[in-house]
Amino acid sequence: MTTMLNINGKDMPVQAAPDTPLLWVLRDELGLTGSKYGCGIAQCGACTVLADGQPIRSCSTPILALASAKITTIESLGGEHPLQVAWVKNDVPQCGYCQSGQLMSASALLAQTPKPTDEQIDAAMSGNICRCGTYQRIHAAIKEASGQAPVAAPPVAAKV
C-alpha cells in the first residue's frame, strides 16, 4: 500500500503500513536520519518535525494522520538558517543527538513569534529534553537568532 507524504516540499510515495510512525518512515524508508529516536512516546522531542508549521513528535504520529500535511524536517533548514548559525556560533551541541529536535521546535517558535520572551522560549522548548544540559546555550542561541541580546551574560570562561 502506498501513502503519499509531502516532505520538505516534495511529494513522496512511501510503502510503509499506515500505522507506522512518521519517524521510522523518515529514517528507515526515506533515509532522512536527522530526526532522532529518543523515547517513542512523545516525551523527549528528539524526533520533532513540523506538520503545517506546527511541531509534532514524529515517533508517535502515524503516517495515515499526515497524508494532507506539509511536513518539514531538519534537513530542510539548509545549514544557514539563522538558528543554525547561532547554534554553531554558541557551540550549542554536546553529544548532538537531541539538537535536530531542538532546532525544529525553535524554528516553529521563531516562525510564529519572531522575538520571543524568555517565558515564551521556556514554554516552546520544554518539550525537548537534552541530557547533556545544553539548555542555557540553546536559550542564548534562540535569543541571538531572533536579534535579541541574551538574557544574561553568555557562557563565561575567564582566566583569572
Added chain:
Amino acid sequence: MNKFVMDIREPTESVKLTRRHALGIGATLAGGALLIGCSPSAIGKMMGVGAKHDFGAFGPFIKVTSDGFVTVMSKHIEFGQGNHAGLAAIAAEEMDADWTKVRVEQSIANASVYANTSFGMQGTGGSSAISNSWMQLRNAGAAARAMFVQAAATTWGVPAKDITVKDGVVRYVAGGKEATFGELVPVAAKVTPPQKPILKDPKNFSLIGSDRVRRKDSAAKSSGTARFTQDVHLPNMLTAMVAHSPKFGSSVASFDASAAKQIAGVVDVFQIPSGVAVVAENTWAARKGRDALVVKWDDSKAEKRSSDEMRAEWTALAAGKAPSDSKLKWLAFQTKGEAAQTTSGTPAVDTTYDFPFLAHAPMEPMNCVAIVDGNSAKLIHGSQIPTLDQLNTAKIVGNLPGAIEVETLFAGGSFGRRANFQSDYVTECVHIAKHVGKGRPVKLVWTREDDMTGGYYRPLVHHAVRVTLDKDGYPATWRHRIVGPSLNKGSPLGSGGLDPSLVEGAKDSPYLKATPVVDGQAISPDINMPILWWRSVGATHTAFVMEHTIDQLAKKAGKDPVDYRRTLYKKAGAERHLAVLNLAAEKAGWGAPATAGFTRGIAVHESFGSVVAQVAEVKLVNGEPRVGRVVTAIDCGTAISPNQIAAQMEGGTCFGLSAALFGQITLKGGEVQQHNFDAYRVLRHNEAPHVETYIVASSNPPSGVGEPGTPVISAAVANALLAMGQPMTTSLPFVKT
C-alpha cells in the same frame, strides 16, 4: 605487579584485570580505579595481532595532506565532552598548525598505539581523555613540527634553527622563503621523526587556553548530518530488537514466536543468551514483532527485592546489624585516633543519607551494528572502551581481539553507560549477527524502555554520619559508614576488597584530613543486578554527604559556610579547594544580597583531579527547588578550551541537578518501575540554571572536566534550602513523586 593474562594462541582465554590503587585518579575508568597492569608492548602484542594499519609518516595521531589540512586522530570517543576539540588543539599548538585547517578524525581500535595511558586499554572514561593524551599529543605535534622544519631546512639549504613556523606556514625570514605544511608534505614525510622532540614552554602557548579552541562538530550536529549508530544503514542490513526479562537475572524458560513471525517484515526470531531476538527488515517491524512475542521467564535466580527492601537492609547494616552473609565485612577507608571516641560526646550531626538507583538515560538509547562472517567481526557503534568490545566480541566469534574491527561513531551521550566490562549490548548484537551470519549487517536497537529498565545503574547507597565539634566549633570526631554495592563485583577487577569508587570523595576529603579522630568504614552488600559508574561515580553521593554535613556543622557552630570551609581547608592544607572557594564566593558576591527571591548555597568538591566550587541561587516554586544563577569556579590544571570547560560545567551541573531534583529508579519485586521519561523525570529547559564558569589559572597538567561539574550542585541546593530555614536533606531526590 598486576597481570594482563591473554594467551594469543588461545583467543577464547578470558582476560584477567586487576586493580591498582596506587594510580589513584589517573587510573580511573569513569571513576572505578582500574588498570590492565601490563606493559604497553604486551598490550600491543596482544591487541595488535590481526590489526593491520599503516599510520603514515607522522605517526598514529597526525596526518598532513597536500591541501595543508592537519588531521588529528582521536583515540577517544566524542559523546558530548568536547574532547575532540581539546585533543586537536594540543597537537596543533605544538605543531603551530593553522587551527582553521585542523580536523579531527576518530581513530580505529588498536590498543597497541591508542591505549589510554592511564588505564592501559583503549577507552574513554574517568574524565581522562585530555589528561592522558596531554604529553602524547604534545610530543606528536612537536615531532611533526620538527619534521616540517627539517624539510624546509633541507629544501632551502639553511640552518633549521633559523626557521620559524606559524599557522601552518614555515618561514626562513632572513632569506624571504616560506612554504605551507601542504607544500612541504612530500619532503617532511621522509624526515626521520625526532625521538625526543622539543616541547614548547607553556608560556608561549597561543592556541591552548584561548577562546579559539571551539568544537569542530557543531555544524554537523546542528544540521542533522552528524552520524550516530542509530543512523547507520547498510545494504541488506537487518534491524534487531530483543525481549529482555522484566527481572534481572532471569533466563528464557520458553517462548512462542508464532504471532511475531506473522508480522510483515519480521525475518527471524531466535533465542540468544540475553533474551529472545527478533530480526526484521526495519525498525518498526522489529518493534511490532517483539511486541507480539510471548516469552516465559525462569525467575529462579532473579533479583526479587524491591529497592525499599534494599534500602532497609543497607540502613540496618549501617546501624550495626550483623551482615546476613558472613563473608560481608566492613572495610576501613580512613581511620585516625581512637574509634571509640567517635561514638561518645554530643554529636552536632548524627544522621543518615539515602541515594536511589539512577539511570544514565543518554538521549541515544543503546544500539550497535555488528557484521559477523565466520570468525571475522566488525562493530560500528559508539564504542567507549573499544578494547573491551574487541575482547568480548573475540570470545564469541573465536578470533583474536586485535582482528575485531571497530568503527567508533559519535554517541548520543553515555555518562558512563557505554563503558562496562561485559560490553552488554555490544555482545548482544554480536550474538544476533553471528546467528544471522554470512556477513549480513545487523543493527540492534534498544527502545527507551529497554535502556531505562536495562540496569547498569548508579547503585543505591546509604551513608550514616556522626560528627562532634571541638570548643571552636570545628570537627573533633567523625564517624562515617557507607553502604553500597561494589562496582567491581562480577567484573574482572574481582570482588575482594573495598571498591575505591564507593568511598572516593569521602576518603580523600579535606574535612576528614582536618578532623583529629576519624572512623570511616564501608561495606558492600550483594546485589543481583548490573550496576555501573555514573557521571562522577562515587562523588555523586559522597560530595552531597560531605558538603551538606559541613553546612550543618557550620550552622551548629554559628559560622558562615564559606568562612567555615576556609578554616578547614587551611587546616588540611587544601590550597586548591581554598582557591576555588574564594573565587566562587567573590564572583557570586557572597555576603551581598542574592538575586531577589533567591537564597544562596555553596558546595566544593574535588573529583578526577579537578576541584569545583559552586554557589547556587535557589528558590522554591510550588515546593520544588528551582535553581537560577550558579557561579562555578574550577581548577582543572591547564585549561585547553575554556569554552568547552564552561560547556561541561553547564552540562555537568544540569546532569547533577536533574538527578538531585528528580532522578530515581525504583524496583518492586525486582522489577524496575520507571520505563520512560514520563516516569523518570529529567531536567527540562524551563528548569535549567544559568551557569557562569570561572577557571583558576594553573600551570599544572590538565585534569578532568567531563565529570567534576556534576556532583557539586546537589549539595549547593541542599545548603541553600538549609540557609532558607528548610530542614536538612537526608535523601535524594528532592522531589519525591
